[in-house]
Amino acid sequence: VIIETINQIEPSQQKRSQDRGVLFGDGFFTTGIIEAGRVKHLALHLNRLEESVAHFNFDGFNASELNAEISTIAARIAQATFRITVSRVQSPRGYQVSPDQSCKISILLTPWLAAPAQHCHAFFAQTPISVNPALAGFKHLNRLDSVLAASECQSAEQEAIMTAGEQVICGSKSNLFVYHQQSWITPRLDQAGIRGLTRHRLIEAARLAGINIVEGTVTKNMLESCQAAFLTNSILGIWPISHIGNISLDTQICHDLQSQLNFLR
Amino acid sequence: VIIETINQIEPSQQKRSQDRGVLFGDGFFTTGIIEAGRVKHLALHLNRLEESVAHFNFDGFNASELNAEISTIAARIAQATFRITVSRVQSPRGYQVSPDQSCKISILLTPWLAAPAQHCHAFFAQTPISVNPALAGFKHLNRLDSVLAASECQSAEQEAIMTAGEQVICGSKSNLFVYHQQSWITPRLDQAGIRGLTRHRLIEAARLAGINIVEGTVTKNMLESCQAAFLTNSILGIWPISHIGNISLDTQICHDLQSQLNFLR
Numbered sequence: 028v029i030i031e032t033i034n035q036i037e038p039s040q041q042k043r044s045q046d047r048g049v050l051f052g053d054g055f056f057t058t059g060i061i062e063a064g065r066v067k068h069l070a071l072h073l074n075r076l077e078e079s080v081a082h083f084n085f086d087g088f089n090a091s092e093l094n095a096e097i098s099t100i101a102a103r104i105a106q107a108t109f110r111i112t113v114s115r116v117q118s119p120r121g122y123q124v125s126p127d128q129s130c131k132i133s134i135l136l137t138p139w140l141a142a143p144a145q146h147c148h149a150f151f152a153q154t155p156i157s158v159n160p161a162l163a164g165f166k167h168l169n170r171l172d173s174v175l176a177a178s179e180c181q182s183a184e185q186e187a188i189m190t191a192g193e194q195v196i197c198g199s200k201s202n203l204f205v206y207h208q209q210s211w212i213t214p215r216l217d218q219a220g221i222r223g224l225t226r227h228r229l230i231e232a233a234r235l236a237g238i239n240i241v242e243g244t245v246t247k248n249m250l251e252s253c254q255a256a257f258l259t260n261s262i263l264g265i266w267p268i269s270h271i272g273n274i275s276l277d278t279q280i281c282h283d284l285q286s287q288l289n290f291l292r
Numbered sequence: 293v294i295i296e297t298i299n300q301i302e303p304s305q306q307k308r309s310q311d312r313g314v315l316f317g318d319g320f321f322t323t324g325i326i327e328a329g330r331v332k333h334l335a336l337h338l339n340r341l342e343e344s345v346a347h348f349n350f351d352g353f354n355a356s357e358l359n360a361e362i363s364t365i366a367a368r369i370a371q372a373t374f375r376i377t378v379s380r381v382q383s384p385r386g387y388q389v390s391p392d393q394s395c396k397i398s399i400l401l402t403p404w405l406a407a408p409a410q411h412c413h414a415f416f417a418q419t420p421i422s423v424n425p426a427l428a429g430f431k432h433l434n435r436l437d438s439v440l441a442a443s444e445c446q447s448a449e450q451e452a453i454m455t456a457g458e459q460v461i462c463g464s465k466s467n468l469f470v471y472h473q474q475s476w477i478t479p480r481l482d483q484a485g486i487r488g489l490t491r492h493r494l495i496e497a498a499r500l501a502g503i504n505i506v507e508g509t510v511t512k513n514m515l516e517s518c519q520a521a522f523l524t525n526s527i528l529g530i531w532p533i534s535h536i537g538n539i540s541l542d543t544q545i546c547h548d549l550q551s552q553l554n555f556l557r
Contacts (some may be wrong), residue, residue, distance in 0.1 A: 028352050029381075030361050032399040036372050045400065049379060051435040052317035083436075084443070087293050096295050107301050108385065114314060116294075120373065120402045122435065122442035122465055133314075134297040137385045138306065157424040159437055169434035170316040170387065171348075172424055177387035178349070200387055 041118065046131060048114025051122060052168035054130075055079040056112040059224070059261045060139070060292070061101045066109065067292075068261075069094065071224045076113055079165050080130075085115055087129045097134060106139040108262060114168065143183030146269035146278055147258055149198065151247065152176040152187035156196050156219045164222040173199045186258055188250070188271075191219055195245045201258035201266065202226035204240065206280055207249050211240040225259040225292065232288045255280035264292030306383065311396060313379025316387060317433040319395075320344040321377040324489070324526040325404070325557070326366045331374065332557075333526075334359065336489045341378055344430050345395075350380055352394045362399060371404040373527060379433065408448030411534035411543055412523055414463065416512065417441040417452035421461050421484045429487040438464045451523055453515070453536075456484055460510045466523035466531065467491035469505065471545055472514050476505040490524040490557065497553045520545035529557030 035041050047053035057072045066072065073090045080088045097111070112133040117125040154175040162169065176187040176199040186198040197203050197220040204213045204226075211233070216222050233240045250256060255277050258266040267281035284290075300306050312318035322337045331337065338355045345353040362376065377398040382390040419440040427434065441452040441464040451463040462468055462485040469478045469491075476498070481487050498505045515521060520542050523531040532546035549555075 028354050028357060028395055028397060030358065030397045030399065032361075032365060032401070034365075035400065035402045036369065041403065046314060047439070048314040049311060049319070049377065049398075049433065050321075050375075051439050052433050053436060053439050054314070056315075083440075089293050092293060093295065096297075100297060100299075104301065110315075110385075112314065120375075120400075122438045123445065124439065124443050130293055132293060132295045134295065135300065135310065135385075136297070137300045154426045155424055157422045157427065157434070159420055159422040161419045161440060162422065162436055167436055168314065168317050169422070169436045171318060171427055171432055171434045173387045174312075174316050174318050174389065175348075175426060178389050180388065 035118075044116040044118050044129070045120075046114055046116050048112065048131070048168055054112060054114030055083065055165055055167045056110055057166060057224070058108070058110045061104045061107045061109055061136075063106075064102045064104060066097055066101045068224060068228070069098070071227070072111065075166065075224060076111065079113070079167070082165060083167070084124070085113065085128070085130050088113060088132075093132055100134065100136070104136070108137045108139060110135040110137075112168070142263055142266075145267075146184070147266050148185045148270045149188050149256075149258070149268045150185065150272050152179050152189050152199065154179065154187070154189070156189040156191050158191050158219045160218055163219050164216045166221045186266075189220075190247060193246050193248070195247055195250050196220040198258045201260045201263065203245070204229070204257050204259065205245055205250055205253045206255040207253040211238065212243050212245055213240055214245045215242045223260060225261050225264065229259055229265070229288070229290060232290050236288055238284075257281040261292060265290060300383075309381040309383050309394070310385075311379055311381050313377065313396070313433055319377060319379030320348065320430055320432045321375055322431060322489070323373070323375045326369045326372045326374055326401075328371075329367045329369060331362055331366045333489060333493070334362070336492070337376065340431065340489060341376065344378070344432065347430060348432070349389070350378065350393070350395050353378060353397075358397055365399065365401070369401070373402045373404060375400040375402075377433070407528055407531075410532075411449070412531050413450045413535045414453050414521075414523070414533045415450065415537050417444050417454050417464065419444065419452070419454070421454040421456050423456050423484045425483055428484050429481045431486045451531075454485075455512060458511050458513070460512055460515050461485040463523045466525045466528065468510070469494070469522050469524065470510055470515055470518045471520040472518040476503065477508050477510055478505055479510045480507045488525060490526050490529065494524055494530070494553070494555060497555050501553055503549075522546040526557060530555060
């Protein structure tokens with residue numbers, strides 16, 4: 028175990044900024060891929076970060092500086108996964124945001140890993156999702172519910188489906204789409220969950236192809252009685268679900284949609 | 293703005309541990325005071341951390357090592373505020389906890405500040421509290437709801453009261469006790485909120501004095517129609533509420549309880 032001490036009683040340390048990302052989860056992030064020297068969907072990632080900057084009242088974020096920095100980094104990389112974390116730093120203690128706040132941007136690059144399995148075995152997580160309409164939709168740093176739900180997975184082909192009571196919201200690391208009574212529906216995310224970029228892109232791609240994907244209430248019963256369902260995220264793209272617990276689903280409907288939309292991650 | 297990059301694509305960096313405290317809020321903390329060279333209520337702080345270690349399945353926490361370290365630090369200090377943060381570190385990416393997990397302990401010492409005001413002006417926060425029965429009670433690092441609620445305060449004598457629908461849970465940085473229909477009640481914390489150490493100590497002190505404090509449901513209506521109410525935390529001890537919005541409360545009942553129990557922070 029590492030024990031580190033920061034002593035702000037020392038006059039020289041009193042103005043030392045603390046990272047409120049680790050103190051309170053006071054920040055947000057985005058995750059995506061770099062391919063052939065370019066950040067895929069960089070404008071969407073920057074736009075998502077700017078939406079969070081506005082919602083959480085962060086000072087000092089500079090999208091064009093970040094754009095330049097990550098583009099330069101990406102230019103040397105053939106394929107990788109990236110994460111950009113924006114957290115708030117300040118010296119005064121306590122929950123309250125200080126006028127001296129500034130922000131810290133951390134870029135984490137990790138090696139590209141192939142997708143874990145063609146189809147997903149999904150199951151309902153024991154861990155409920157955290158519900159808060161003031162935080163819902165944003166990819167903020169308060170993700171302990173996803174950590175606990177992901178830890179329920181026994182293998183890389185599994186995904187834990189997170190619920191709030193009878194309502195299904197998302198996977199631990201993914202958004203959910205369900206084909207139910209001949210139409211596509213994805214959970215509304217006004218109480219919990221993250222509005223994923225791949226989710227957004229897929230809804231747009233479907234709309235352009237004349238396929239309506241409705242945002243609405245998805246119940247556990249609907250997921251267990253649907254014809255098909257898939258998960259999305261920036262790394263996996265579309266990940267068809269072959270099983271919900273012991274119930275088998277038709278993955279061909281998902282593959283057909285993917286072909287029809289020519290949708291890549 | 294500071295932009296830092298960690299490149300785990302470099303073979304030398306692939307095993308570099310990341311602090312999941314900032315990545316996901318994967319950790320927990322405790323806050324208290326050092327007085328006259330000693331950590332007040334150190335056994336309770338260590339016990340709280342050990343409860344979180346068990347609940348969140350952290351590996352490698354060593355309470356006796358931490359006990360020795362912080363006691364040595366405290367011996368040189370007349371008066372200060374401390375925070376101990378325990379977060380999980382690992383090298384593999386993603387929400388899932390890796391077998392290579394270990395934990396990091398950060399001790400933050402900040403100068404002692406006098407209490408902000410004798411009485412508190414409380415108001416109902418616009419920001420709702422995050423609800424999750426799997427996380428409720430623990431002082432984990434997912435505190436963005438408290439950050440937003442605390443930011444609604446206009447001055448140091450104010451405290452934002454956090455609610456889930458009609459149910460009152462706590463203050464942004466405090467627990468709540470209400471004197472309603474001749475008896476004391478404090479909100480049950482099985483859906484949201486933090487089981488504070490001062491809250492625990494106060495309930496115990498009252499019990500020993502033959503005063504029953506019930507854990508139960510407190511509604512907004514009950515708080516607005518109560519005779520008295522106060523807030524607690526490790527720094528403030530008992531903080532009587534003189535106003536809930538425009539409604540005045542009798543603070544003498546709180547001062548009388550404090551005297552009767554001889555309760556100090």
